[in-house]
Amino acid sequence: MSQCHDQDEACTSQVIASGWLRIILSLMVRAAHSRFLPYSPEVVRPWLDHAWTGTSSDLFPVDFLPTRRLNPDGSNNLVQGVTILGHGALPFVFERADPRAWTVRTPFDGRHGFTLATEEGGCRITHTIELEPPFYMTALWYAFIARGHDWAILSIFDRIEAALRTGTIPTQTTRPPPRQAVIARFLMERIVPSVVNEAFWNWLVRQLPGRSLVRAPPLQR
Numbered sequence: 001m002s003q004c005h006d007q008d009e010a011c012t013s014q015v016i017a018s019g020w021l022r023i024i025l026s027l028m029v030r031a032a033h034s035r036f037l038p039y040s041p042e043v044v045r046p047w048l049d050h051a052w053t054g055t056s057s058d059l060f061p062v063d064f065l066p067t068r069r070l071n072p073d074g075s076n077n078l079v080q081g082v083t084i085l086g087h088g089a090l091p092f093v094f095e096r097a098d099p100r101a102w103t104v105r106t107p108f109d110g111r112h113g114f115t116l117a118t119e120e121g122g123c124r125i126t127h128t129i130e131l132e133p134p135f136y137m138t139a140l141w142y143a144f145i146a147r148g149h150d151w152a153i154l155s156i157f158d159r160i161e162a163a164l165r166t167g168t169i170p171t172q173t174t175r176p177p178p179r180q181a182v183i184a185r186f187l188m189e190r191i192v193p194s195v196v197n198e199a200f201w202n203w204l205v206r207q208l209p210g211r212s213l214v215r216a217p218p219l220q221r
Contacts, residue, residue: 028130028131028132029110029129029130029131029132029133029138029141030128030129030130030131031128031129031146031149031150032126032127032128032129033126033127033150033153033154033157034124034125034126034127035124035125035157035161036119036122036123036124037122037123037124037125037160037161037164038121038122039122039123039164040118040122040123041099041100041116041117041118041123042099043164044116044123044125044160044164045099045100045102045116047059047160047163047164047169048097048102048114049078049097049102050169051085051102051114051156052067052068052069052085052086052087052092052104053067053069053076054066054067054068054069054076055076056169056171057169058169059156059159059160059163059169060087060152060155060156061152061155061156061159061173061175061177063171063172063173064173064177064181064185065087065088065152065185066087066088067085067086067087068084068085068086068087068091069083069084069085070083070084070085071083071084078094078097079094080094080095080096081093081094081095081209082094084205084208085104086201087152088185088188088197089188089197089198089200089201089204090106090201090204091107091201091204091205091208092104092105092106092112092208093105093208093209095111095113099116100115100116100117101113101114101115101116102114105208105209106129106131106208107133107204107205107207107208108131108132108133108134108137108207109132109209110129110130110131110132110133111129111130112127112128112129112130112131113127113128114126114127115128125157125160127153127156129149144180144183144184144187145180145184146180147178147180147181148177148178148180148181148184150178151175151177151178151181152181154175155173155175158173158174158175159173
């Protein structure tokens with residue numbers, strides 16, 4: 001497992017350096033990032049509901065990669081086991097939200113989400129992802145997704161901090177994306193036909209717990 005605290009760039013390097021060895025030894029993918037925030041969990045927690053809304057107030061860096069939140073009734077609510085969320089061609093299904101946690105399930109029996117723990121002078125927000133995908137998906141993770149995942153979570157932390165200071169989620173993400181993420185986005189948007197991206201999304205949705213069949217609308221390009 002890789003763990004980030006406030007030494008963000010050092011952690012990112014550790015994730016990539018250990019990635020290929022982990023592919024050989026195990027199919028498990030696990031990474032954790034955390035940051036101290038000088039605010040109580042009660043103040044931080046409401047902002048998590050802005051994640052993966054597909055709107056300009058999204059915590060995710062939507063200026064780099066679009067997000068979606070889908071319900072059968074067309075609403076933007078969070079419904080346990082029903083709401084499909086995601087970014088790019090990667091879907092999740094909403095699992096739970098309580099005063100200290102916000103989690104989703106991923107394809108192949110994975111899970112990721114945020115927890116809040118009280119510390120002196122504020123709280124620590126932690127994001128953890130745990131996946132046990134097939135070998136080829138593990139290879140895909142380390143080849144195209146891992147470094148971009150690290151950047152996305154650290155950018156979410158940056159955006160939460162800015163929202164806590166100003167009362168508004170920023171429209172632009174200031175942290176520069178890594179080359180791996182830029183290449184992956186280029187492949188998705190310019191090389192791979194949109195129909196293939198949508199087919200991949202809908203195939204992954206069928207791997208979610210409960211096998212929800214909420215289909216994706218066309219991606220915004």
